[in-house]
Amino acid sequence: MARILSETDIGILKTVAPECEGYLCSGSGVNYRSILPPLANHYSKDADDFLRRIKLLSRYDLEYLVRLIFSGEESLGCIPFDYFVLFVENVSERLGKDIADQVKKSYENSECPD
Template sequence: MARILSETDIGILKTLAPECEGLLCSGSGVPYRSILPPLANHYSKDAADFLRRIKMLSMYELEYLIRLILSGEESLGCVPFDYMTLFVENVSERMGKEVAAQVKKTYENSECPA
């Protein structure tokens, strides 16, 4: 489900990717509609850098992001598998295995919108 990023979304993205200057995908030229895909595909150097950035999320920010994921508002389909695996492991450590399993299932059922 595509959405327009809220001020909260933009704040989280800028916290995780302070080098983010604009909110347009460099590949497609369309505005970002989620937080994790641009973080993974445009700002993180590799999976380890993605995890380092994800660990910067406060508990409030992580809970907010999980709510968006579970409601279908946060797109996961374009996030590479190895990045998402690390994200799910981090969610498991911080929020428990049940929440992590829900996130994993949501990822497995998602597709990258072309």
């Protein structure tokens, strides 16, 4: 489910990618509709950098992202698998294994929107 980024979303994106100056995907030419795919595909140098950036999130912001994942508003389908593994490990450490397992299920059911 595509969404228009809210002020909260933009604040989170600025936390994890302070170099972000615009919200237009260079690959598709459309505005970002999620936080994690542009973080993984446009701003992170590699999986370790992605994890470093995810760790910058407050617990509140991480919980917010997880709620968006569960509602289908945050896309996981365009995130490289190795990045996702690190993300879900971080969720497990910070929010618990049960929530991480639900995030895994969401990833398994996701696809990258056109």
